[in-house]
Amino acid sequence: ETRTLLLLLYRPTFECPWTVGDRVSRIDLARLDANHARSLIDSVAGGLDLPPPVVRDILDKVDGVPLYVEEITKMVLESGALVKGEGRYELRDASGVLTVPPTLHDSLMARLDRVTTAKAVVQLGATIGRSFDVGLLRAVSGLPADELDRELRRLVAAEDLCLHPELQR
Secondary structure, eight states: OOOOOOOOOOOTTOOOSSOOSSSOOOOOOOOOOHHHHHHHHHHHTTTOBOOHHHHHHHHHHHTTOHHHHHHHHHHHHHSSOEEEOSSBEEESSTTOOOOOOSSHHHHHHHHHHTSHHHHHHHHHHHHHOSSOOHHHHHHHHOSOHHHHHHHHHHHHHTTSOOOOGGGGO
16 A cells, blocks of 8 residues: 555636545635735845845735745746845845746746746747647747757756656766
8 A cells, every 4th residue: 555645736617527525625825915924035045134025015915825925936936037135135226126027927937937948948849838838839849959858958957847757868
């Protein structure tokens, strides 16, 4: 007998085809409150403090959605608008203004816009489907194999793409 824990995450609109009972538990998760969202921001920022106006702007836009908190914080850190100081980040521009994208989609597109070839790979993969074979992607991309592999590694490192472990060799 092998014991297995299976953890599934899904949106509230998903209709669960199995019944909750003896061996199945359902735990509904609420949105993060401001303190938990701040903790997630701190974690993504590697424990370095972000300027308070930036944190407020992030909190105002994310509405407690953990994925959005994480993605927006990554986008802010990768934007080049902040510089590392002693134990904290500081705004590069003295105006104190940093534009935080209003939606998760806008944030993801802004991140992909900074890596043009990788963006084309993501868009092509999305056209194929939510899940796709890398061999098929190679066949239709028109990119040299080494360039495609480099872009795939870059997307995995940025956590924009998840490859099955067997395909990461």
